[in-house]
Amino acid sequence: MTVAKDLLYRRSHEWARTEGDTVVVGISHYAQDQLGEVVYVELPDVGTAVNTGDELGTLESVKAVSEFLTPIGGEVIEVNERLEDNPNLVNEDPYGEGWLVKIKGSVEGEKLLDAGAYQEFLEEESG
Amino acid sequence: MSGSDQIEKTPLYDEHVAAGGRMVEFAGFELPVQYTSLTEEHEAVRNRAGLFDVSHMGEIAIRGPGAFAFVQLVSCNDHSKMTVGRAQYTGLMYPEGTFVDDILVHKMADDDYLLVVNAANRHKDFAYLSDLARDHDGVEVVDLSDDYAQIALQGPLAAEILQPLTPQDLSEIKYYRFLTAEVAGAPALLARTGYTGEDGFEVYVDPAAAVDVWRAILAEGRPKGVQPAGLGARDTLRFEAGMCLYGNDIDETTTPLEAGLAWIVKLAKGDFIGRDVLELQKDEGLERLLVGFEMVDRGIARHGYPVMLDEDGEPGGIVTSGTHSPTLGKALGMTYLPIETATVGSEFFVKIRNRMARARVVELPFYSRKKK
Secondary structure, three states: OOOOOOOEEOOOOEEEEEEOOEEEEEEOHHHHHHHOOEEEEEOOOOOOEEOOOOEEEEEEEOOOEEEEEOOOOEEEEEEOOHHHHOOOHHHHOOOOOOOOEEEEOOOOOOOOEOHHHHHHHHHHHOO | OOOOOOOEEOOOHHHHHHOOOEEEEEOOEEEEEEOOOHHHHHHHHHHOOEEEEOOOOEEEEEEOOOHHHHHHHHEOOOOOOOOOOEEEEEEEEOOOOOEEEEEEEEEEEOOEEEEEEOHHHHHHHHHHHHHHHOOOOOOEEEEOHHHOEEEEEEOOOHHHHHHHHOOOOHHHOOOOEEEEEEEOOEEEEEEOOOOOOOOEEEEEEOHHHHHHHHHHHHHHHHHHOOEEOOHHHHHHHHHHOOOOOEOOOEOOOOOOOOOOOHHHOOHHHOOOOOHHHHHHHHHHOOOEEEEEEEEOOOOOOOOOOEEEOOOOOOEEEEEEEEEEEOOOOEEEEEEEEEHHHOOOOOEEEEEEOOEEEEEEEEOOOOOOOOOO
């Protein structure tokens, strides 16, 4: 299970990457593995204002429905429209092409885990 | 009654864990929902073959000189034309004409029938049948569930893979027939039945032999792309094939006619439990019917989601089964619709997380294999 080094993580398995005044959000490799092959993605409307921890959308595999939450507060400024036709990008490249939304905001002050702490958290969780 | 509250393990539990199976509780058993990937396992069964541990299924014997009459009494199908070695699908009926369970009846001998029942219904079915049998002479009801492990090999390559493991010529076993034969050295009940919409076999063996048989089939099949398959794939496979799941699509509130199973309702065979209700439904027409549908709007309809008959939110029922079909690549579902709207092409709505998504009735089954 890979944990990308340069990202920050929520305990609910979303990641955040700062790009200027924007934060890109996706789900971790572990999260996509737990969910199985993603067949449907529901993303928020651009312009939606969100607070930390709000539900951003849903990811569905054949078997399960899973909500994903926002690691930061701000305004949704872009969603990954490629996922509508290629939802499996979330499985194939969860830290890259399978990103979910971009939010105008900052990770400043958010309680997020760095890669090392997230890795430890995963190890604790899988017991 | 024992064991109904605690979680049981099948004889193949350790095999599942060793193979990386993701174990979940199902009908009182710990079983793998998947090993590697649900869609991969699903695809293996459609194109090659998959191996399922279905040891959780219940087996109940009806024996004695009164066995035939008793089976005819509790079942809506007609078993009078069955010869020894035949299996038949049917509904175990309440007086209301609704399902106690949906089961497979195997005729072992003129005075011996083996009922294969849903795991979740095993104790309920046994109690129901035992109660009824008290008023009938010459009928013995025996719960044999703990005497059988059941392994299902399903898929187009099933016969080819199983053949080297048994002295029995498998081409002699036609669809819905069974016989006793050795499989991987173990005495087995070998039936050409299944719950996937593919050709395949269900192999009933002594629990002590289950691991050897499981390993032998996998060893034979691995080079041909066979893999173990979990409950997740079992559900999507039966769903695509339009087969009902007890507890979802059929239950104690639905009749076989409403479920589109008129072919298992044989009113002409004489009296049976629930017959008058089914006859009335047949004469006066149904009020509702189980239909298949596909989503027109984006979204996946799932079990329990509310169905609306129009945009104003006129309540229908619920989605009884629904998922993204791995074979057909689209979101499909089943629901009961009022009979006047239960026709192919008619549209309604499914409420998906506070959104009304349009759906359209399509033919069942969604998928049927190409017959050779």
